Amino acid sequence: MSHTSNLPHQDPIRHYLKKQRYNLYLTKPAFEHLVHFIDGATQKGFSGTLTDVHTLSCERRHRTTWSHFLTRGVWDEQWMQHHLSQRSLRKIQKHAQRTGLPIYVILDDSVCEKTKPSSQAVSAIQPADFHFSHGKGGPVWGHQVVVLLLWCGDRCLPFAFQRYDKDGVSKIALTCELLELLPAFEHPAYLLMDSWYTSVKIVDCAPTKGLQVIGGLETHRVLFPLGVRTPAPTFAGYIRKADTRLVTVGHASYRVYRYEGALHGMANAVALLAWPEEMFGKHQALRCTLCTDASLQDEEILERYANRWAIETFFQQMKGKYAWDRYRVRSVRAIERFWTLVFLTYFYCAETGSGDESLGLQRIRSRREHRLVDWIYRQFQQAVPLKQVKEQLNIA
Template identity: 30%
Template structure:
């Protein structure tokens, strides 16, 4: 009976080779194997399941050594992946295209009984409305033209994790976001930083301006503004606005009633704040959006901000389809390497999706994952047919595939 269940995906092999990583062929094969396994594995994506998808020669211990013991730098692999992505975008996107650099954070939640995994702590979950036992990861994402690409990630660790070295090593989430901004090299001349209300501090927005990026983001209702030179917060100010002072802005399928404030805020001498309601009577709770680029029209600011949703969509695919939360390794080295492989998998899928969008009708990452899973099933059928030709019994084929008869 053949040892290999299916041949490695040539598309994945080509992608790894294009990164020109200065690593051994064995390590490259591990990367190809893990990416292919992450894509084709349905259900839980622990290392055993991922490695058993393509061959029964490798097992959990082989994957664990790749993530925890072998000598390679996930930071350098991420650097090469990001550079290749941006080079691909640069070659395919017109120079005048506006790009959006998006920063946010997400939680990788674990069961409370999980104590041996390094770096876990209780972090506030916005979706759950309470603290959750988890890793907190600050990430960056790039949206430009048809491309929506994950870039980099930084693990947020609380100050006590570093002990006596905390003063030197600890970075809060704002500082990690600024690191991500510093590491990014835009493809085109105009790039906007898109963030939610947790990252629109004056310090971060000024840092982005120094790097050449205007910020568009949500802000909290207690932000101080100075209409007519009078100090107040935007929540209080919003209560005095009448519906005839707003304009209608359409974003996607939704209409918003928007009031535009332009002037000083407590962090910047001049900025735009949009106060947005979804009801004409202004009876619902408004949302507040800030833009440091005062030259943009109200509708453009709202339209640009809609692109921030891409990072939320990416989190959903990372977790629901690519196993971002499903690691069972314990060391931070192994965890970061696993995340690096998940980010590489997503990047490969997105570049493939854009390149084959029309010929294969791939609109989403979900479509692309579905395409490769169908290809995998074709390979399984070929494997079974090959075994039948060689006289291999059905029981042996079933055992080889690791499925129940």
């Protein structure tokens, strides 16, 4: 039997991490924890628990070492987050230069929902609170995370994330801090966001990073047609069908009116007032989109804004495949370290699939199964006792 405790299906993970020099910044035990986390988190059935990581990755160290690793382990998650951010940036910029496609910086938040503890709970999860969930249309208990995603063509990688704490800075200020982490883009780049984030502060911050803004706009925003202060719904009431253009985006058609001029807090921008074709003139169907790049046509603005949905897909993948929201650790540091490791796992899958995360995950699972079966076969060829093979696989 091999004298090493390493299983061959984990070798590609070690190679990937060593290629990025993680072994130079981490102790050997911490490095092995990274290997086993990625191995466990990429398997079918992973539910986000440390027990799953321990069991699915055939970890031979005691399960409690995982709690220690996340809560008190000596490793720098801030360095890891910075490393992932820079790697994401290099990958996306390189792809943009090769293809000539614009870069999209997509901003949104998601809630990792938890069960609200009773008032008598001894050690409740920290520091959860009620946050608005877009998916459920109301407040839910848990942790809210603000994420910046980089997207170009068929490449999509997370750039940075930050937990939103209601007792800390505002979400707008937190977003500006995340945007400060970006370089000043020389390649055409757009900041995409929904109406929750289209504030004057964020719009003003974007140009310092070479970003044009395309975002949803609250329908009650104030416009200044002919210099007259007018709420958007009031202005929309004066728009005739003949004043609009029929614009098709994907499989949907819209009646679009293009307003270009001052908005409240903005000297000049484009605001598209749009209705589904069959619902023109209905107040509840009105949707407004802001764009700071006046050179774009209406179709281009709406098509580019539609790319914002890439971050919704990203959240679904993170929660559905990698149990991003199903952690069972309690301390703030352990939670944020767990998120960092899940982001690292996503990177590994995306790069294994040459930019396609789903393909990468499929390859990893298939490769693992084949390598593990080959290893077991070789052990029996070498007459290794069954008991030792089971011990190596951490099978009781």
